[in-house]
Amino acid sequence: MISMESDSSRRAVNLADKLSQSDDHWSPRTVAQFNGHDVMVAKVKGEFVWHHHSDTDDLFLVLSGRITIRLRDGDVEMGPGELFVVPVGVEHQPFAANEAEVLLIEPTGTPNTGDEITAARRIVI
């Protein structure tokens, strides 16, 4: 067993506080790290690009508002306190009609558009 490195490492992260620090959409901020993954929060609004991740699942937990995870074979509607894991390799397009706040977990260093943008239409992010 080891000791915690510093006093600051002993504080919980308040997700609402972290979210209040930026108004940007689709710009995840890493708030903690866990087993080689980044735990991130983001404000989202509008539609993100269609993409998939070739080597990781993609975890979404809605903190406020509502989002839709569009899949090629249907939509997943999500509200506060709802969680969905997009399995590795599955194309998806996150969408929020109104601003929403989400917690995301992905391996550290994963581009948020995945390894490959699979939409015919690309957007600049």
Next chain:
Amino acid sequence: MISMESDSSRRAVNLADKLSQSDDHWSPRTVAQFNGHDVMVAKVKGEFVWHHHSDTDDLFLVLSGRITIRLRDGDVEMGPGELFVVPVGVEHQPFAANEAEVLLIEPTGTPNTGDEITAARRIVI
């Protein structure tokens, strides 16, 4: 890219619904899987055993109520929407004066007491 296996895999998990299915304390229920990890929810009350995990970090997110993660060098107090990752190897004892609800993420198959119970006093769980 691959398709989702079944229609049921396209639904978000409502964490409150899952929590409502059991009144047991310290008995995590797996609600999703993510990159070899179990995403779990649990009701907690009272104190758990001192323990550490030799090969994994331990993620706590409070969904309702308040908990304390006791560490050998101090306590981490947590309320709703607060997240804390106990680093690999660090001894800790979760405690809740009143019932609280938490989301936990650990590698699939991790015993919740860790590999080694480090308290002088063991409890049967």
